[in-house]
Amino acid sequence: MPWLPSTTATLARFSSPTILTYILSLAYVELDPLVSKADDPKMVEDPGVLEVVRQLHKACTEAGFFYVKGHGIPETLLKEVRDETRRFFELPYEEKAKIKLTPAAGYRGYQKIGENITKGVRDMQEAIDFYREVTKGMYGDLGKTIEGSNQWPQNPPTFKALMKEYISLCTDLARKIMRGIALALGGAPDEFEGQRAGDPFWVMRLIGYPGASPVNGTDVLKNDTGIGCGAHTDYGLLTLLNQDDGINALQVRNLSGEWISAPPVPGSFVCNIGDMLKIYSNGLYESTIHRVINNNSKYRVSVVYFYETNFDTAVEPLDTHKTRFNGNKKFERAIYGEHLIGKVLKNFIDL
Numbered sequence: 008m009p010w011l012p013s014t015t016a017t018l019a020r021f022s023s024p025t026i027l028t029y030i031l032s033l034a035y036v037e038l039d040p041l042v043s044k045a046d047d048p049k050m051v052e053d054p055g056v057l058e059v060v061r062q063l064h065k066a067c068t069e070a071g072f073f074y075v076k077g078h079g080i081p082e083t084l085l086k087e088v089r090d091e092t093r094r095f096f097e098l099p100y101e102e103k104a105k106i107k108l109t110p111a112a113g114y115r116g117y118q119k120i121g122e123n124i125t126k127g128v129r130d131m132q133e134a135i136d137f138y139r140e141v142t143k144g145m146y147g148d149l150g151k152t153i154e155g156s157n158q159w160p161q162n163p164p165t166f167k168a169l170m171k172e173y174i175s176l177c178t179d180l181a182r183k184i185m186r187g188i189a190l191a192l193g194g195a196p197d198e199f200e201g202q203r204a205g206d207p208f209w210v211m212r213l214i215g216y217p218g219a220s221p222v223n224g225t226d227v228l229k230n231d232t233g234i235g236c237g238a239h240t241d242y243g244l245l246t247l248l249n250q251d252d253g254i255n256a257l258q259v260r261n262l263s264g265e266w267i268s269a270p271p272v273p274g275s276f277v278c279n280i281g282d283m284l285k286i287y288s289n290g291l292y293e294s295t296i297h298r299v300i301n302n303n304s305k306y307r308v309s310v311v312y313f314y315e316t317n318f319d320t321a322v323e324p325l326d327t328h329k330t331r332f333n334g335n336k337k338f339e340r341a342i343y344g345e346h347l348i349g350k351v352l353k354n355f356i357d358l
């Protein structure tokens with residue numbers, strides 16, 4: 008039965024009736040046993056780890072979207088990263104444009120409202136994109152489009168150090184969750200290391216969504232659709248979303264095609280499966296469609312960290328999952344870097 012929480016303990020953790028209503032839709036996984044034992048050679052014998060693995064498997068098969076707590080990244084840091092992002096977006100346009108995203112900058116940097124496009128429609132958001140650095144020639148022709156270093160703003164002055172610390176913590180957390188997911192898929196803990204994701208690519212996207220005006224939605228652009236981020240799936244392995252407290256804007260499409268709210272739960276990340284993990288699992292885990300509509304009057308910030316495979320990895324269903332569908336592979340091979348670049352080029356057709 009999809010869209011029910013993994014355990015009844017889940018329900019007991021939240022006393023607010025409002026949150027209770029919503030988490031009946033998305034599962035909640037307490038990661039602590041996995042995070043603390045993820046590098047222990049005996050992790051597979053630990054009952055606490057195995058329980059987390061069971062819950063991850065359930066959440067990944069039922070929804071592809073779930074909340075995680077007990078992840079080890081302090082709530083104060085999650086908030087500080089969002090506040091720093093908000094401080095940047097509050098700057099005048101001329102200041103923000105100093106790190107403007109251009110093809111010459113390897114598609115890294117700031118995009119004003121309406122510049123990012125999802126499936127041909129302008130998104131009502133401003134954003135900054137950061138990618139793992141790609142030096143010249145590192146991936147040959149495959150990596151050319153996003154070769155370059157990140158454009159870090161000088162203002163706020165603490166921005167770069169804070170974000171680098173955050174990226175490093177998210178990378179480590181995602182690696183640990185992927186060790187749990189590897190077990191959930193019946194593999195060894197290091198299934199997503201080495202050639203697959205031992206040198207993981209990452210993307211971080213800081214996003215600001217203007218609040219809706221009381222009359223007819225945000226009036227920032229004439230052709231405003233009211234959609235902050237159009238319906239899409241994520242491209243890589245696993246996404247860690249740190250969203251503003253108190254604003255309900257993220258929606259996830261469930262197996263019956265209904266849009267389910269994924270409101271913020273303080274201190275948690277919303278996690279979701281990307282296209283590469285869908286291929287590895289031969290479709291057992293869904294890279295679930297989601298979108299953002301900020302109907303709230305307040306400006307909303309979200310910080311999205313995407314954990315990916317190695318940039319040049321050819322991804323195909325794991326051997327243990329190839330034969331699940333009557334001996335036929337359901338999903339074909341994809342090169343992660345090609346998949347990412349294809350999406351990036353479609354997202355910024357005006358540039």
Ligand SMILES: O=C(O)CCC(=O)C(=O)O
Nearest residue numbers: 214236250257299309311
């Ligand atoms: O802002 C959010 O809540 C989600 C953003 C998102 O889905 C994305 O950028 O891929």
